[in-house]
Amino acid sequence: MKGIVKRFPGGVIANDKVNFDLKAGEIHGLLGENGAGKSTLMNVLYGFYQPEDGAIEVFGRRVHFRSPADAIKAGIGMVHQHLRLVSDMTVTENVILGLKSPKGFLLDLPPAEKRVRELGERYGLPIDPDVEIWQLSIGEKQRVEILKSLYREARILILDEPTSVLAPNQIKGFFEALQNLKQGGIAVVLITHKLDEVMDITDRVTVLRGGRNIATQPTNTVDQKKLAQLMIGEDIPPMTEKARTLTTETVLQVTHLRVYDDRGLESVKNLNLNVRKGEILGLAGVSGNGQRELVETIVGLRKPASGSVKLNGIEISGKSPREIIDLAVAYVPENRVEDGCVPDFGIDENLILKDFDESPVCNMVAGHIPTLLNEGEIQARARTAIADFGIKTTGPTAKARSLSGGNLQRLVLARELGGEPRLIVISQPTRGLDVLATEYVRSLIVQQRNRGAAVLLVDEDLAETVAISDRLAVIYKGEIVGILEPNRYSPEDIGLMMTGVKRMTQEA
Amino acid sequence: MLGIKFTRKLEVSRRANLTVTLISYVASPLVVLAVLAAAGKSPAIALDALYRGSIGTLSGFGESIVQATSLMLLAVGLVIAFRARVWNIGAEGQQVFGAISVTWFTLLVLKEPWPGYVVIPIALLLSFIGGGIFAAVPALMRSRLGINEVITTIMMNYLAIDALNWLVRGPFQDRSIPGSYPESPVFPNQFSLPIILRYTDVTIGIVIAVVSCVLVYYLLFRTPLGYSIRAVGLNPSAARTSGISVNHVVDSAMILSGALAGLGGGVYILGIAHALLPEQASGIGYTAVVVSLLGNVHPLGVIFASIFFGALISGMSSVERALQIPETLSLLSQGVIIVIILIIQVFARYEIRRA
Numbered sequence: 035m036k037g038i039v040k041r042f043p044g045g046v047i048a049n050d051k052v053n054f055d056l057k058a059g060e061i062h063g064l065l066g067e068n069g070a071g072k073s074t075l076m077n078v079l080y081g082f083y084q085p086e087d088g089a090i091e092v093f094g095r096r097v098h099f100r101s102p103a104d105a106i107k108a109g110i111g112m113v114h115q116h117l118r119l120v121s122d123m124t125v126t127e128n129v130i131l132g133l134k135s136p137k138g139f140l141l142d143l144p145p146a147e148k149r150v151r152e153l154g155e156r157y158g159l160p161i162d163p164d165v166e167i168w169q170l171s172i173g174e175k176q177r178v179e180i181l182k183s184l185y186r187e188a189r190i191l192i193l194d195e196p197t198s199v200l201a202p203n204q205i206k207g208f209f210e211a212l213q214n215l216k217q218g219g220i221a222v223v224l225i226t227h228k229l230d231e232v233m234d235i236t237d238r239v240t241v242l243r244g245g246r247n248i249a250t251q252p253t254n255t256v257d258q259k260k261l262a263q264l265m266i267g268e269d270i271p272p273m274t275e276k277a278r279t280l281t282t283e284t285v286l287q288v289t290h291l292r293v294y295d296d297r298g299l300e301s302v303k304n305l306n307l308n309v310r311k312g313e314i315l316g317l318a319g320v321s322g323n324g325q326r327e328l329v330e331t332i333v334g335l336r337k338p339a340s341g342s343v344k345l346n347g348i349e350i351s352g353k354s355p356r357e358i359i360d361l362a363v364a365y366v367p368e369n370r371v372e373d374g375c376v377p378d379f380g381i382d383e384n385l386i387l388k389d390f391d392e393s394p395v396c397n398m399v400a401g402h403i404p405t406l407l408n409e410g411e412i413q414a415r416a417r418t419a420i421a422d423f424g425i426k427t428t429g430p431t432a433k434a435r436s437l438s439g440g441n442l443q444r445l446v447l448a449r450e451l452g453g454e455p456r457l458i459v460i461s462q463p464t465r466g467l468d469v470l471a472t473e474y475v476r477s478l479i480v481q482q483r484n485r486g487a488a489v490l491l492v493d494e495d496l497a498e499t500v501a502i503s504d505r506l507a508v509i510y511k512g513e514i515v516g517i518l519e520p521n522r523y524s525p526e527d528i529g530l531m532m533t534g535v536k537r538m539t540q541e542a
Numbered sequence: 543m544l545g546i547k548f549t550r551k552l553e554v555s556r557r558a559n560l561t562v563t564l565i566s567y568v569a570s571p572l573v574v575l576a577v578l579a580a581a582g583k584s585p586a587i588a589l590d591a592l593y594r595g596s597i598g599t600l601s602g603f604g605e606s607i608v609q610a611t612s613l614m615l616l617a618v619g620l621v622i623a624f625r626a627r628v629w630n631i632g633a634e635g636q637q638v639f640g641a642i643s644v645t646w647f648t649l650l651v652l653k654e655p656w657p658g659y660v661v662i663p664i665a666l667l668l669s670f671i672g673g674g675i676f677a678a679v680p681a682l683m684r685s686r687l688g689i690n691e692v693i694t695t696i697m698m699n700y701l702a703i704d705a706l707n708w709l710v711r712g713p714f715q716d717r718s719i720p721g722s723y724p725e726s727p728v729f730p731n732q733f734s735l736p737i738i739l740r741y742t743d744v745t746i747g748i749v750i751a752v753v754s755c756v757l758v759y760y761l762l763f764r765t766p767l768g769y770s771i772r773a774v775g776l777n778p779s780a781a782r783t784s785g786i787s788v789n790h791v792v793d794s795a796m797i798l799s800g801a802l803a804g805l806g807g808g809v810y811i812l813g814i815a816h817a818l819l820p821e822q823a824s825g826i827g828y829t830a831v832v833v834s835l836l837g838n839v840h841p842l843g844v845i846f847a848s849i850f851f852g853a854l855i856s857g858m859s860s861v862e863r864a865l866q867i868p869e870t871l872s873l874l875s876q877g878v879i880i881v882i883i884l885i886i887q888v889f890a891r892y893e894i895r896r897a
Binding site for chain 2: 333335354355356358359360365367372373374375376377378379383386387388390391396404405406407409
């Protein structure tokens, strides 16, 4: 792949003249932070995206893939992070899904079954072809996806963060299978952001940062420290002491917290964290290290397995989201459209989502029995929010669906910051926003901090986290592996901690 | 392919919705005529009979309103459930249970000299409560156990129908005449809903139904409960994140929906049947699903959709008599109308342009 350029609507350049080469029978690590352009580059190779510029040669032949079907024909297979299998069908049925049957209209399963079994044995990916997908573990499902590519005679196999769904003991077996594939002459691209994996299994490694190829080197010429540096870069602004009123009053106190994720894996392990009044605590980390589960537990959407979450000394773990909201906790979820708003509600209706049955939004009889919504109050609030937060819209009743990303985030912030919250939990506040909106959102967060709110900022954008946080906590595999103060900070440390190489034992 | 391009609109304007609804209303009678013409019947006679049977004569008009009354109550109940994205298919069973509740109470006080203005309100209240209780079962099964409400509400329909058939042959059967029909004793006259339009069977029931629609409108769009019902229906995830108890909303929506269906059953038995009959389970609960969709799942839209459908049912029975056609043929045209209306409504959501 030479000089690949891929732009997305909105001016984001995901790949900026990227060169990438792959040799037969090698395992090639593709390393980078979230948003570095790894998946985009591989989706270009897989025909899922068409590049604006650049050339792709596969086995010495210039190719133009219009769709993944073309790429598959050229011998390329890709296993996505989210597996795409039909759970009520057997392994064999899934493998041959979409292929023409040699018997025309009739399915010819026995020979296919035999080949699936053979392929599995040959590459150390044993699987029973007769079993239905829903009975399989996630690791086995991944095997099916790989077999699906092999069945189509893929010579190049792209694996998008394959180990993120595996438990540690499964990873070993998985790596053995990768070695077998390599022996079989298949070229494997391993997309990852885990340094130890790159060191363990790959022959060569390419590091992407900000959509550019920073380095391609044989793995035995680099070490984890070097890779972390390449991945994070040197261009992170220095973390500065911000003008703030120092307080020691702890607002949020998380102790020995353990939480399971949706798959029943322990994703937050014995986590300790304090957020003080009037500070922004930035939580840095590669996504999928327990951030989401931590945040959902704090706001009451998820029940912890054990441990405690205290707000100003009051235990809140196990309380309902409503009870926690009533304790002046604001939450700006990472997914604005799915969790942050009702797209088919107007701006006015979205603004009352949290207090629609409380005075003054709702009229009361005898002090506490809600009767009718107070239309005048709702409209007034919408007009105020539109003016104060600069929401660009046609009017208070315009649907949230019609707003741009930046304006939608302004709407969510208008609702969440309205009641002078004590604690603000905010996830990916500027993801997908343009420069102007980003600046605005950051200034709002700082403004809230200055007012005296405790802010927990969960952010994959490391530069942003460093720029506005007062302290930085690094999370890795569900644990806080280090707390960094402005005066004791180096970008290299963060990189090593985020990737699990280094840890500080200091308690939060 | 045809040189026409469909693009999904971001927002469907109120005007587009209204236009499309009006088109479907006007197109429906034409469809009926086309079906009959295809079956070799005279469209002219059919049109005349359809007109007289629906709105052209006082008796036709009265029958249209009678047919619309219970339908309206059932459909507006379903609007509440559908707005919460709770698929209540059990209006049939809920209205039967409402009617059973009324019968139970009426038989208790049959010999008492109580006046209608005491008995009727109590009976209607009981039908409302009965329907609500009957709907509470699938509601709790969905919200506490996660069992799909489509399946449970349909199964509950069979339960209600079987209970009905047993009651009219068992405990509730009129045994005053030997070898009598499977029916409860006929209710005394003073227990009938007052008629409000002379020379017709139109009772105060239609007023109850229209008022209910207006109240549901206020409930959905002006009260906190209605707000939370709509929020949960449109985005349960955001509702939960904002502290709304989705379980509570699902329960409330389903129970209210069943209560209104129960009231519909009560209005039917006190207004039209005057006794518990096996025909109480007429399939009206399924027609109500169509009516609530036809009314744009809007409580005020349901008023018009119910009257339209009532007129259609009444008009078609007059066509049956005039042309001597079997009931199945008229049911067939009703089915075709439903399909066509649903197709037309889809068009409202798209912008249609030349490519």
